[in-house]
């Protein structure tokens with residue numbers, strides 16, 4: 483069984499990113515399990531690299547991520563970049579130096595926005611960090627979901643058929659990519 487961890491760049495209860503992620507989770511084939519990874523991490527502080535000062539939630543998050551084979555990021559854009567909650571999770575997972583939990587995990591990114599611009603800035607800033615952290619990242623298809631509010635019904639289900647088809651093709655490409663890149 484291949485485990486795909488889903489990391490969402492929004493803590494908001496009614497988050498469109500969370501709703502989108504819940505739709506995408508249903509599109510993985512047999513042999514894959516998805517897990518929504520809760521991000522509840524205090525702000526990274528390098529003092530916490532001291533083994534006597536590691537916050538309990540850092541240890542829990544790092545241990546959880548070690549069980550995960552591949553990572554799907556679903557994120558909004560904040561001020562043309564990656565929301566701090568997601569960047570903080572990347573930073574926490576990357577330390578202490580030499581013990582990064584990200585190394586070699588295949589990844590894919592979906593960005594979304596209620597507006598036309600679709601989170602392109604967040605999507606690409608996130609890619610920049612993932613290159614450094616040595617996660618092979620799915621390049622095509624890119625997933626920029628714009629006007630997200632119009633695509634969801636009152637239960638948070640994607641109601642637009644074209645978008646469902648696109649998300650399915652995205653997941654299929656990601657699954658192929660995981661097969662080729664999983665260590």
Ligand code: FNR
Pocket residue numbers: 491492493494496497498499500557558559560561562563594595596597599600601
């Ligand atoms: C935003 N929003 C936003 N949208 C966008 O397309 N580009 C941007 O740069 C920003 N910047 C931004 C900054 C901050 C601090 C907030 C709170 C919001 C709007 C954002 O896309 C919208 O609130 C989404 O609904 C957030 O995603 P979730 O929480 O619904 O997943």
